[in-house]
Structures are given as C-alpha cells and as structure tokens.
Amino acid sequence: MNGLRHDDPELFKLAEQEKKRIAGTLNLIAAENHPPASILEVLGSVFNEKTIEGYPGRRFHAGCVYVDQVESLAIDRAKQLFGAEYANVQPHSGTSANLAVYFSVLSRGDRVLAMSLPHGGHLSHGHTASISSQCFDFRHYTVSRDTERLDYDRIRDMALAFRPKMMVAGASAYPRLIDYKIMADIAKEVSAWLLADMAHLAGLVAGEAIPSPVPFCDAVTFTGYKTMMGGRGGVILAREDLGPKINRAVFPGTQGTSPVSMIAAKALAFKLAKTDGFRRIQQKTVETAGHLAQCLKAAGVCLVTGGTDNHQVLVDLNGTGMTGIRVQESLEAAGILCNRNVVPADTRVEKGAGGIRFGTAGLAARGMGKTQMTAIAGWILRILAAPDDPEGVKEIRTEVRSLCQQFPVAAYGPPE
Ligand code: DSN
Numbered sequence: 001m002n003g004l005r006h007d008d009p010e011l012f013k014l015a016e017q018e019k020k021r022i023a024g025t026l027n028l029i030a031a032e033n034h035p036p037a038s039i040l041e042v043l044g045s046v047f048n049e050k051t052i053e054g055y056p057g058r059r060f061h062a063g064c065v066y067v068d069q070v071e072s073l074a075i076d077r078a079k080q081l082f083g084a085e086y087a088n089v090q091p092h093s094g095t096s097a098n099l100a101v102y103f104s105v106l107s108r109g110d111r112v113l114a115m116s117l118p119h120g121g122h123l124s125h126g127h128t129a130s131i132s133s134q135c136f137d138f139r140h141y142t143v144s145r146d147t148e149r150l151d152y153d154r155i156r157d158m159a160l161a162f163r164p165k166m167m168v169a170g171a172s173a174y175p176r177l178i179d180y181k182i183m184a185d186i187a188k189e190v191s192a193w194l195l196a197d198m199a200h201l202a203g204l205v206a207g208e209a210i211p212s213p214v215p216f217c218d219a220v221t222f223t224g225y226k227t228m229m230g231g232r233g234g235v236i237l238a239r240e241d242l243g244p245k246i247n248r249a250v251f252p253g254t255q256g257t258s259p260v261s262m263i264a265a266k267a268l269a270f271k272l273a274k275t276d277g278f279r280r281i282q283q284k285t286v287e288t289a290g291h292l293a294q295c296l297k298a299a300g301v302c303l304v305t306g307g308t309d310n311h312q313v314l315v316d317l318n319g320t321g322m323t324g325i326r327v328q329e330s331l332e333a334a335g336i337l338c339n340r341n342v343v344p345a346d347t348r349v350e351k352g353a354g355g356i357r358f359g360t361a362g363l364a365a366r367g368m369g370k371t372q373m374t375a376i377a378g379w380i381l382r383i384l385a386a387p388d389d390p391e392g393v394k395e396i397r398t399e400v401r402s403l404c405q406q407f408p409v410a411a412y413g414p415p416e
Contacts, residue, residue, distance in 0.1 A: 023414065023415040026376060028336060030173075030311060034362050035225070035269075045264065047264045052260060054251065055251070056068035074264070075134060077270035078235055082212065082237055083103045083212070086240050088236040088243075089267075090255065093223065096250075097221035097235065101221060103253055104164060105245060110138055111163065112163040112166045112168065114140055116141065120174035120344075124197075143343065148305045155186060159186050163190055166192055166195060169217070173314060175289075176294075176310070178213070180212075196221075199223045201236075202224075203229055203285075205351075207278055207281070221236050223235070228269055229361070230268065230269025282364075285310060285364040288363060289308045289310065289358075291377075295377030302320075315356045315384075316354065316355050318347055324340025327340070333393045334400060336383070338358050363407075
C-alpha cells in the first residue's frame with residue numbers, strides 16, 4: 001500500500017495496526033472470516049472505477065465491455081456453485097438482498113412470517129428497528145422453550161392462522177440446521193413465497209458441509225464475507241421466473257450503482273469455493289465448532305440447544321451472574337474475539353445481553369483444528385471462571401499470541 005502510505009500516513013498506520021490486530025488475535029466472531037489475499041487484491045482493484053447501472057448488456061453508461069464480463073462470470077459461477085436457476089450479484093449487503101426479495105413479490109403491508117430476533121433471526125427479518133417492519137406486516141416465530149430448536153408444528157400453526165404472503169427461513173444466531181423441506185411444505189400449504197437467508201451458512205453449503213436450502217426455496221440470500229470467505233456484499237439466488245422481478249427490485253428498486261470490485265470479489269470467491277481446500281476448511285469449521293461445544297458443555301457451560309450443527313456455538317450466561325458484554329470484553333483482553341448475543345428467554349437484554357456467540361470459520365481458515373480448539377476452549381473456560389482476573393487474562397494473551405504465530409492469517413502473515 002505504498003500509495004496510501006504516501007497520500008495518507010495516518011490512514012496507512014491504522015491499516016497496519018488493523019492488520020497486526022487481526023494477525024495477533026483469534027477471531028471467533030461468527031459473522032467474520034479471513035479472506036485470501038487475492039480477494040483483498042480484487043476489492044482494491046481497477047474494477048472500483050466503473051459506474052454501472054442496469055445489467056450486463058443493458059447498461060446506462062459506456063465502457064462496460066469488461067465489467068459486463070465480470071458480472072456475468074459472478075452470476076454464472078454463483079448459479080453453478082449453488083445449483084440455482086438465477087443469481088443477482090449486485091446487492092450491497094445481506095440486508096439489501098433481503099429487502100430486494102421482499103419488494104420483488106410483496107406489496108406494502110403484505111404479511112411475512114420470520115424468525116424472532118432474540119431467538120436467532122436477523123434485523124432485516126422485520127425487527128422494529130429495521131425499515132422492513134415499516135413496509136411489511138411481520139409476525140415472528142420463536143424456538144421451542146424446551147429444546148430451543150425450531151418447532152415446525154408451531155410454525156405451521158402460526159402460518160395457518162396468519163396466512164403470510166412470504167415466509168423467511170434463516171437466522172444469524174441459531175446453531176442448528178434448518179429443515180428447509182418442512183419450511184417449504186408449510187409455505188406451500190399457505191401459498192407463501194419461501195425465502196431462505198443463509199448469510200451465515202453460504203460457505204458451509206458451498207463446501208457441502210451442511211444441506212442446501214436452494215432446492216426448496218423460491219429465493220435464497222447470502223453474504224460473501226462470513227463462512228463464504230470472500231468480500232463484502234450480498235447475493236440473491238432464485239427460481240428463474242422470479243429473475244426479472246428481483247432484478248428490478250435490486251436496480252433500480254432499492255439500489256443504484258453496485259461496486260464492480262465487490263462483484264469481482266464475489267466471482268473470485270465462487271471460484272475458490274470449488275477447490276478441495278475450501279471444502280476442507282468448511283468441514284473443519286463444523287468439526288471445530290462441534291468440538292468447542294463439547295469442551296464447553298463437558299465443563300458445565302450452558303449452550304443454547306445444547307450443542308451445534310454448524311459454525312456457531314451460543315453460550316447462555318443467564319443464571320451465571322455474568323453478562324455477555326463482560327465476558328466479551330474479558331475475552332477480547334485475552335485476544336479472543338467473539339460477540340455478545342441475545343439468547344432465547346434472555347433476561348439481560350438491556351444489561352449487555354445474556355449470551356455470547358462463537359463462530360469457528362476464522363480459526364478453520366487459519367488451519368486450526370480440534371487440537372487448537374481444545375486449548376482455546378480451555379482459555380475460554382478460564383475467562384468464564386474468572387473474567388476479572390488480570391493475571392489470568394495476561395497469561396492467556398501470551399498463549400494466544402503464540403498460537404497466532406503458529407497459524408498465521410494467510411493474507412497478513414504471522415504477527416510480529
Ligand atoms: N448479521 C450480523 C451478525 O450475524 O453478526 C452481521 O453480519
């Protein structure tokens with residue numbers, strides 16, 4: 001980044017510090033990952049210059065000969081990777097992708113049935129803080145009080161009573177698999193569209209570590225930067241016949257020009273997702289999450305649903321006297337990054353959340369497996385036992401640094 005170093009030393013220094021931070025800490029934030037260097041290269045490439053409106057072959061600005069090929073490549077690769085009939089690679093984010101799907105087939109005020117946010121759903125699934133709730137009439141299903149898993153009988157009952165025009169299957173904090181077939185059957189029974197939001201799961205699906213929602217859903221949205229290991233931005237997959245409606249809902253419906261550098265990074269991520277290395281990382285992501293869950297559970301830690309089938313492990317701190325924010329901050333001081341999260345039946349929502357969410361994609365991307373996870377689980381347990389012990393935190397920080405040296409982030413190398 002010699003140009004940046006010259007033009008803005010202050011920003012250059014921050015970028016160097018950020019690299020060191022990433023290289024020297026363990027990233028267990030479920031919504032993050034470590035993309036390869038080539039993704040970062042293409043994000044900062046010549047493709048950033050081009051303004052595009054419209055779709056390949058139908059643009060409003062001249063000079064699109066090569067960027068048309070970039071977008072077509074991304075579309076073709078997305079369709080091929082996920083076995084989808086249609087793909088739109090222009091959404092700025094997962095939320096933009098969801099909004100475009102809603103607006104493609106719904107009218108203002110139409111009913112939508114989605115997962116409640118405190119039970120794992122996402123803001124863009126009709127939370128009151130999201131514009132989605134102002135445009136559509138959302139009702140929310142929850143997880144079962146006993147099992148903390150989706151209760152499909154109850155979802156069906158709600159759907160029959162509420163008669164939604166669309167159902168959303170998807171979560172940002174749910175450690176179990178979703179049965180898309182059952183959700184599709186329910187949606188069919190009430191003549192609702194079915195949207196799956198697999199933002200967290202796309203890489204696991206692409207790597208065949210978990211089942212795909214694509215065969216069962218009218219539309220599927222996801223983001224590139226979580227388990228998918230790519231750049232930022234959202235993607236919509238759908239049935240072919242919905243394509244024209246979704247295209248219009250993305251541009252000009254909810255977005256203007258889309259950054260071609262981000263579209264190019266999506267194309268690259270889809271190519272990399274076909275490799276054996278990517279598949280191995282996705283398998284390892286699920287394995288190490290399962291191992292983390294086992295280690296924590298064996299030590300008496302309360303886990304939402306008692307375990308995991310994907311990359312997430314959700315710890316329920318209700319009843320421990322600790323809040324999510326306190327544990328998150330102590331772990332961060334020790335070099336272990338995660339996020340506080342609301343959990344089902346949370347009594348600490350206002351006090352810093354009653355849970356913490358871990359994800360293992362970033363560790364698997366560094367090549368870490370069960371052995372390293374055993375050590376990391378041990379450090380997490382020490383922090384949970386004594387979050388305010390500065391000596392313990394310091395000791396763990398040293399061990400975390402040493403592990404980071406042994407397993408460098410590919411794009412940045414080992415920490416100094
Ligand atoms: N959806 C948010 C999360 O899961 O943390 C951001 O991607």
